[in-house]
Amino acid sequence: MIRHTVVFRLKHAPGSVEEQSFLQGGRALADLPTVQRFEQLRQVSPKNSFQFGFSMEFDDQAAYDAYNVHPVHEQFVRERWQSEVEDFMEIDYIPL
Amino acid sequence: MIRHTVVFRLKHAPGSVEEQSFLQGGRALADLPTVQRFEQLRQVSPKNSFQFGFSMEFDDQAAYDAYNVHPVHEQFVRERWQSEVEDFMEIDYIPL
Numbered sequence: 285m286i287r288h289t290v291v292f293r294l295k296h297a298p299g300s301v302e303e304q305s306f307l308q309g310g311r312a313l314a315d316l317p318t319v320q321r322f323e324q325l326r327q328v329s330p331k332n333s334f335q336f337g338f339s340m341e342f343d344d345q346a347a348y349d350a351y352n353v354h355p356v357h358e359q360f361v362r363e364r365w366q367s368e369v370e371d372f373m374e375i376d377y378i379p380l
Numbered sequence: 381m382i383r384h385t386v387v388f389r390l391k392h393a394p395g396s397v398e399e400q401s402f403l404q405g406g407r408a409l410a411d412l413p414t415v416q417r418f419e420q421l422r423q424v425s426p427k428n429s430f431q432f433g434f435s436m437e438f439d440d441q442a443a444y445d446a447y448n449v450h451p452v453h454e455q456f457v458r459e460r461w462q463s464e465v466e467d468f469m470e471i472d473y474i475p476l
Contacts, residue, residue: 286424323475337471375430377421377433377435379422
C-alpha cells in the first residue's frame with residue numbers, strides 16, 4: 285500500500301465559489317481506476333499554513349504510476365492545480 | 381474525527397539501532413486511551429526530505445487535548461522527540 289497525500293493552500297478566498305469549484309473538480313480523481321480511499325480533508329493545525337489535503341491509496345507503485353499519467357489527473361493538474369494552488373507539499377507513506 | 385499527523389526526520393543514521401529505538405519508543409503512543417488508528421509510516425516521496433510519519437485519529441478536540449497532556453506523551457516529547465528529531469511538520473485533518 286502507498287498512501288499519497290498532498291496538503292495545499294489555494295489562491296482563492298476561503299469560502300469562495302472558486303474554492304468550492306476547485307474542490308468539486310478534484311473529486312473526479314476519486315473515480316480513477318487505481319485510486320482507493322480517496323479523501324478530501326480540511327487542514328486545521330495552526331502550526332502550518334495549508335488549508336486542505338487530498339489523500340488516496342494505491343495497491344503498489346504501478347497503480348500510483350497509472351494514476352499519475354491518467355488523462356483525468358493530468359488535465360486536473362494542468363487546468364486547475366497549476367493556476368489555482370498557491371503552495372503545496374506532497375507526502376507519500378508506506379507502512380513501516 | 382480529527383486525524384493528527386506528524387512527518388519528521390531523525391538525527392540518527394538510517395537503519396541504525398538508535399532509529400529503531402526511537403520508533404519503538406513511539407509505539408507507546410498507540411496505547412494512550414483516546415488514540416485511535418495509530419500508524420507508524422515511512423515517508424517515501426522524493427519531493428520532501430522527511431523520513432517517517434506518525435498518524436492517529438481522535439473522536440474530537442477533547443480526545444486530542446487529553447492525548448497532548450497525557451504523561452506518556454509528554455514524556456516521549458521531552459525525553460525522545462526534542463533531542464532525536466531533526467525536523468518535523470504537524471498536519472491535522474478533519475473531513476471536508
